[in-house]
Amino acid sequence: MRIATWNINSVRLRLPQVLKFIEEQGIDIICLQETKTPNEYFPTEEFKKIGMIHQYFRGEKSYNGVAILSKVEFSNEQYIDWCMKNDTRHVSVKLKDGTEIHNFYIPAGGDEPDIVINPKFEHKMSFLNEIKNYFSTNIKNQKILVGDLNIAPLENDVWSHKQLLNVVSHTPLETETLLEIINTGEWADVMREFVPTNQKLYSWWSYRNRNWEISNRGRRLDHVWVSKKLLSSVRSGIIYKETRSWERPSDHVPIIIDIDI
């Protein structure tokens, strides 16, 4: 099974790119974030034409929005209303073998890394703490968690650990909380099983840098986690950087894993 995750920053604008990616890479299940589209405008038929006939998505106007599109059957479509915001940042499904797939778009958190003065950062931290609680009490089932988690947890997940220590996405409060979620949930960080932690690894490069590839000031904000017991089934993990060079790209690139399930 080939599973991908990608923050595509508008599914309607980026539709040709997503279709091309799915077809060229032979993706079986894709999890999208920032679709930025209410459900009634989601391009259902276009995805069905290329075989992604099983679909579960939740969107809203302009912001957020997540989708799971699949060639293989799934059931138990659910979402959790984290922080009771009634936004569209999570969907989950269950595959035939019982594996749960959770697709997250965690709040970015604004600019100021202070939960007292910045409500967006408070939202991000509350969201993380709810996830931590949820998965610490549900560790029995085998699961896959993917998405734009908006945190680069390790030193080499950012271009400069020292310069980003006080920048939202790499502050100790966020990175420590994310690592706690990994530990208490008995997750494995799939990309770091394939790329050692002493090597730089990014999935996002800001639009605000025209020379993104040369300056290479990236961050690893997108992740694929699997239950530890599933790790031996994972055959490969790739951050597919090519899409960042496509015309009118997303600022995030996809991650692809191959897993024997």
Next chain:
DNA sequence: ATGGTGGAAGGTCCA
């Protein structure tokens, strides 16, 4: 210290 760009909007928020 600041601003740089992009998306959904059709002003302004969010990233």
